[in-house]
Amino acid sequence: MAKPFASSADTAPKTETLEIVAPGVYALTAEGDPNVGAVEGQNFVVCIEARATPAAARDWLGQLRQHTDKPIRHLVLTHYHAVRVLGASAFNADEIIASDVTKALIEERGKEDWDSEFGRMPRLFKQAEEIPGLTMPTRTFKARHFIDLGGEFGMLELRFCGRGHTAGDIIVWHEKSKTLFAGDLVEAQAALYTGDAFHMDWASTTLDQVKAFGAENLIGGRGAVARGSAAVNAAIEQTREFLNGMIEHVGHAHRSGGTLKQAFEATHAALAPKFGHWPIFEHCLPFNVQRLWDEFDGIDWPRIWTMDRDREVWAQLQD
Numbered sequence: 001m002a003k004p005f006a007s008s009a010d011t012a013p014k015t016e017t018l019e020i021v022a023p024g025v026y027a028l029t030a031e032g033d034p035n036v037g038a039v040e041g042q043n044f045v046v047c048i049e050a051r052a053t054p055a056a057a058r059d060w061l062g063q064l065r066q067h068t069d070k071p072i073r074h075l076v077l078t079h080y081h082a083v084r085v086l087g088a089s090a091f092n093a094d095e096i097i098a099s100d101v102t103k104a105l106i107e108e109r110g111k112e113d114w115d116s117e118f119g120r121m122p123r124l125f126k127q128a129e130e131i132p133g134l135t136m137p138t139r140t141f142k143a144r145h146f147i148d149l150g151g152e153f154g155m156l157e158l159r160f161c162g163r164g165h166t167a168g169d170i171i172v173w174h175e176k177s178k179t180l181f182a183g184d185l186v187e188a189q190a191a192l193y194t195g196d197a198f199h200m201d202w203a204s205t206t207l208d209q210v211k212a213f214g215a216e217n218l219i220g221g222r223g224a225v226a227r228g229s230a231a232v233n234a235a236i237e238q239t240r241e242f243l244n245g246m247i248e249h250v251g252h253a254h255r256s257g258g259t260l261k262q263a264f265e266a267t268h269a270a271l272a273p274k275f276g277h278w279p280i281f282e283h284c285l286p287f288n289v290q291r292l293w294d295e296f297d298g299i300d301w302p303r304i305w306t307m308d309r310d311r312e313v314w315a316q317l318q319d
C-alpha cells in the first residue's frame with residue numbers, strides 16, 4: 001500500500017507545553033511540531049518564529065500572555081519556511097527580523113514554499129484563509145545583529161552561522177541564560193528536513209559554530225527543550241549524525257553509479273533503526289535524499305519545491 005503523502009495523514013492534534021527555560025525566556029514545544037519562543041526585555045518582548053497561520057500564532061500568544069503583557073517589539077524569523085513565518089501578522093511586532101538571504105529566499109520562492117508546505121502539513125495551517133500574504137522581513141542583516149533587552153535583561157545576539165537547513169538560517173543567543181534558539185539547524189529527537197539544505201556545510205562548520213556557543217539550554221526547531229550541556233551537545237551531535245548518515249549513503253550510491261531510488265532505499269535502511277520513529281522521518285526522507293543527490297550532482301542552489309515536484313518525488317521514492 002502506498003504511504004500517505006508527507007504528513008497529510010497526520011491529523012491528530014499535539015499536546016503543547018510552555019516551558020519557562022529561564023526567567024523571562026519561554027519555549028513552546030509540541031511533540032515534534034514546530035517550536036516557538038520568546039524572550040522578555042525590560043519594556044518589550046522578542047518573539048522567535050511565527051507559526052504557520054495567524055490563528056496558530058494567537059494560540060501561542062494566548063499562552064505567552066499568561067506570563068507577560070509587555071508589547072511585542074521584535075519578531076525574529078530563523079528562516080523562510082512557511083510553517084515558521086506565515087503567522088507573523090498576529091504578533092503586531094514593530095519589526096520582523098531575518099537574514100538578508102532569508103528575505104531573498106522569500107522573494108524568490110515564498111509562494112511556492114507556502115503551497116508546498118500546505119500540501120505536506122495541512123494540520124499546521126489552522127484557519128489558513130486568514131494569512132494576509134507572504135511575510136516580508138522589515139529588517140535584515142548579513143552576519144550579526146544585536147538586540148539590547150534593557151536593564152538587567154541582557155542582550156540577544158542573532159547570528160548567521162553558515163549555510164545549513166537553508167541558505168539563510170540564523171540562531172538567537174541569549175547569553176545571560178545561556179539559551180540558544182537554534183531554529184531548524186538542530187532538532188531534538190525529531191527528523192531533519194533537508195530538502196533545501198547544504199548538507200556538507202551544515203554537518204561541519206555550521207554545526208561547529210552552533211556548538212561553540214556552549215549553550216546550556218537549546219530550543220531546536222522541533223522536539224523537546226534540551227537542558228544542560230550534555231543534552232544540548234547530544235542534540236547537536238544527533239543532528240550531525242543524521243546528516244553524516246545521509247551523506248555517506250547517498251554519496252555512496254551516487255559515486256557507484258546507482259539511482260536516486262537506490263540512494264533512498266540505502267539511506268532509509270541505514271537511518272530507520274535509529275531515527276525512523278522520530279516525528280516526520282518518513283515525510284522528510286524523500287525530499288532530503290533528492291536535495292542531497294542534487295548537491296552531489298553539483299547543483300549548489302536548491303531547486304524550488306512546488307506541489308507538483310513534491311508529488312513527483314514522493315511517487316518515485318516513497319510509493
Ligand SMILES: [Zn+2]
Nearest residue numbers: 079081165184
Ligand atoms: Zn525549516
